Amino acid sequence: MNAPCVIDDAFARRFAAEWMAAWNAHDLDRVLAHYRDDFSFRSPMITIVTGDPSGQLQGKAAVRAYWAAALQRLPQLRFELCDVLLGADCLTLYYRGHRGLVAETFFFDANGRVASAAAAYSLDS
Template identity: 65%
Template sequence: MPTDPTHDPHGFARSWIDAWNAHDLDAVLAHFCEDFEFSSPNIVRVTGEASGRLRGKAAVRAYWSAALARLPDLRFELVDVLAGVDGLLILYRGHRGLSAEVFEFDANGQVRRGQALYAG
């Protein structure tokens, strides 16, 4: 039976936060399926992709690698986790202040779609 991160939302969130705090992109990307889609307002600024969306681990790895290079002290602090039927929202504090990531999972328990949200 596939793993369902919504059955242990805090475990998933801790794993995701720990991977980011370790700056371990392989561990971060292990949470995502190969062709996942990620959207963020920062994608437009950093990559020039007008849609604000990237698809696939290679594209997102390049984007996140660039972000880590610019922010060598990047660190997230978990605030809360909200669970849904097939998704999670992770609320955390980072270099921008309060932020959230919304994840939608596939049948294998991997993220198929993610979206970053930032406080004004």
């Protein structure tokens, strides 16, 4: 059995800095390097964009297509980090995007790769 990924302050800050930089560079390869091939992603925007009522995508190929389409529609997309919240086997990035405030939670595998993630959006933004 693999030892669990240690989610400490240093790991969380490194992940946040690299994830934000990759997104702000619009570099999907760099963004997706943080994730397992079979990761799952949940977001209410998935339902809005794809019409899939589950709001969930599975695997890098599906998420890449979804994110690539988003970047095409939003060429000026930029995220601003507000805070990093530390959990036991997860962390949450609290940031401002084009729709306002977002809290995105990442759950990690033993190798420090994202196994699943979920985004939640402010109702008041």
